[in-house]
Amino acid sequence: MTDIFSFQKGGSPLLVSMPHDGTRLPREIAARMTAAAKSLPDTDWHVRRLYDFLENMDVSIIAATHSRYVIDLNRPADGAALYPGQDETGLCPVTTFAGEAIYREAAAPGEAEIRARIKIYWRPYHDAIAAELARLKSCFGYAILWDAHSIRSRVSRFFEDRLPDLNLGTADGASCAGALEASLFRIAGQSDYGTALNGRFKGGYITRNYGDPANGIHAVQLEIAQDTYMDEDAPFAYRTDKAAHLQPVLKAMIQTAMAFRP
Numbered sequence: 001m002t003d004i005f006s007f008q009k010g011g012s013p014l015l016v017s018m019p020h021d022g023t024r025l026p027r028e029i030a031a032r033m034t035a036a037a038k039s040l041p042d043t044d045w046h047v048r049r050l051y052d053f054l055e056n057m058d059v060s061i062i063a064a065t066h067s068r069y070v071i072d073l074n075r076p077a078d079g080a081a082l083y084p085g086q087d088e089t090g091l092c093p094v095t096t097f098a099g100e101a102i103y104r105e106a107a108a109p110g111e112a113e114i115r116a117r118i119k120i121y122w123r124p125y126h127d128a129i130a131a132e133l134a135r136l137k138s139c140f141g142y143a144i145l146w147d148a149h150s151i152r153s154r155v156s157r158f159f160e161d162r163l164p165d166l167n168l169g170t171a172d173g174a175s176c177a178g179a180l181e182a183s184l185f186r187i188a189g190q191s192d193y194g195t196a197l198n199g200r201f202k203g204g205y206i207t208r209n210y211g212d213p214a215n216g217i218h219a220v221q222l223e224i225a226q227d228t229y230m231d232e233d234a235p236f237a238y239r240t241d242k243a244a245h246l247q248p249v250l251k252a253m254i255q256t257a258m259a260f261r262p
Helices: 052-056 111-140 178-190 205-210 240-259
Strands: 005-008 014-018 060-064 143-151 166-169 195-197 217-225
Touching (some): 014 240, 111 143, 111 205, 143 205, 166 178, 178 195, 178 217, 178 240, 205 217
Parallel strands (some): 014 143, 166 195
């Protein structure tokens, strides 16, 4: 484990990435943040805990330790938009999902600081993903990347009404084989959760950048509505009763990804 992310090497073709589970804030950054931001409301809360069954499944796991407010690992380093024409947060966000300021007046990071954060936090995470996918492909002839996320079920800034429970993204089918996409969506659809495929969430930078099925790398993103496993208001408590109902569905999807053969 580094200070930037934790990593566990597995013996299967699957790598699970958790880029928004981290909650650490460097002291010098936290000192400039607003009280609203310091509560980290936009964290993918408890994703590592929700997927704790992975510990016994021999998969590789990489999980960020720092908050997405430090840098968003699921955004391109050049700041290019993922959803042109739609509202979205940036590489080093300055507002919360609710539109509140993350930094006190005149305290937001400038270009030099953003470049430094890319070097310190963003680049090591992505270098590790690339290296592990290369290792898995060398071992198995292919690799599968699962990008694990969660978000409040209602965020009016980004989508109307309530988000479906399970939101599978494959960059409109470009990031993985169609057979894998179909199998995963079938499992989600057979559950009693609401589902969507390439809806509001089509997969972020990680899914789109690494997914290259023609070259043996298959990537998918799953965005989960947080009210399926936790309380969405502070202190953001994990709900074991809800999680216990959801985890078998997630485990079945993971097992399907592991069993997939291109």
